[in-house]
Amino acid sequence: MEYRQLGNSDLMVSEITLGTMTFGEQNSPEDAAQQLDYAVSRGVNCIDVAEMYPVPPRANTQGRTEExxxxxxQKQQRDKLIVATKITGAGRGMEWIRGGPRITAKQIHAAIDASLTRLKTDYIDLYQIHWPDRNVPMFGSSEFDPSAERVTTPIVEQLSVFADLIQAGKIRHVGLSNETPWGVSQFISAADDAGLPRVASIQNAYSLLNRTFEYGLAETCYREQVGLLAYSPLGFGTLSGKYLNDDGAGRMTLFSGFGQRYNKPAVTTAVAAYAELAKQLNLHPTLLALAFVRSRWFVTSTIIGATSMAQLKQNLDSLDVQLDEAMLQQIQAIHLRSPNPAP
Structure with a gap:
């Protein structure tokens, strides 16, 4: 396991991060502890959570993952671990979270205190805005819609509250998620102009099915020293190949309407092509997909998630797979035929 500096922060994160969004929905407390123990035994030191988890989000389960x-x-050596959680963004319902989540001073303070209580810790290493307070296209929507504009908290005000939380010792660093190049640039500029904390990271989707990060965000994050925590490296499990023969017992079959980003017309063709390439390379499709994400120069850590120990072990075994230039060229050939079918 390699450990990499997260942006310009002092956090050294493992190249694999354990995602936890199934804890409390598909995984019991005992399952969660087993996964966490095993991941740490393999060298994982970064654990990613969110106040809205588990998924799909529901009023009666919200916060259960953090719990x-x-x-x-509380049974671990806290300073050996990097705990990342997220405050729920605006504009996607979930009225059960603070009567309708926003990134305001009052709501940020309420959210962090609730997360600290559920996580049974005094501080969060990386506190992330799950998605922007402002209107942006996300979760499968690729077009900006000016007619969807809404009241939003100015970025400098958001950063000011996070600065107070850092001063109070409740959080160590600030991160973004599901952000755009404009958003990252604005957060950096606002921080520099006002002498406020710079964001250390961005957590965005990145996989063989969605390489849009490469277009504008890769350059922005490189120049501004913002590290990428890549989520959905398996495209909600589609890149494991389990849905190709309608035998996949995953979230997309268990929960109606879930993962719409990966139900688009060109996804199945692309997944089949990557699965065939994996077969030619004598690799499981999961290993090919995870090794690809880990190989990208701009990825600081790849967030994996699993509902079973077998899946978790396979995901971590991807650390043993190194893709050479010939393999990467074969991947690129498929990408050029089927570019970003699940943006």
Whole structure:
């Protein structure tokens, strides 16, 4: 396991991060503890959570993931682990979270205190805005719609609250998620102009099915020293190949309407092509997909998630797979035929 500096922060994160969004929905507290123990035994030191988890989000389960991680965390050596959680963004309903989540001073303070209580810890290493307070296209929507504009908290005001939380010792660093190049640039500029904390990271989707990060965000994050925590490296499990023969017992079959980003017309063709390439290379499709994401120069850590120990072990075994230039060229050939079918 390699450890890499996250942006310009002092956090050294493992090249694999354990995602936890199934804890509390598909995984019990015992499952969660087993996964966490095993991941740490393999060298994982970064655990990613969110106040809205588990998924799919529901009023009666919200916060349960943090609670499960908290039960485990209180028995660990806290300073050996990097705990990342997220405050829910605006504009996607979920009225059960603070009567309708926003990134305002009052709501940020309420959210962090609730997360700290559930996680049974005094501080969060990386506190992330799950998605922007402002209107942006995300989760499969690729077009900006000016007619969807809404009232939003100015970025400098958001950063000011996070600065207060850092001063109070409740968080160490700030991160973004599901952000755009404009958004990252604005957060950096606002921080520099006002002498406020710079964001250390961005958590965005990146996989063989969605390489849009390469277009504008890769340059922005490189120049501004913002590290990428890549989520959905398996495209909600589609890149494992399990849905190709309609035998996949995953979230997309268990929960109606879930993962719409990966139900688009060109996804199946692309997945089949990558699965065939994996077969030619004598690799499981999961290993090919995860090794590709880990190989990208701009990826600081790849976030994996699993509902079973077998899946978790296979995901971590991808650390043993190194893709050479010939393999990468074969991947690129498929990408050129089927570019970003699930943006």
């Amino acid at each position: 499960y991680v908290g039960r485990w965390l």
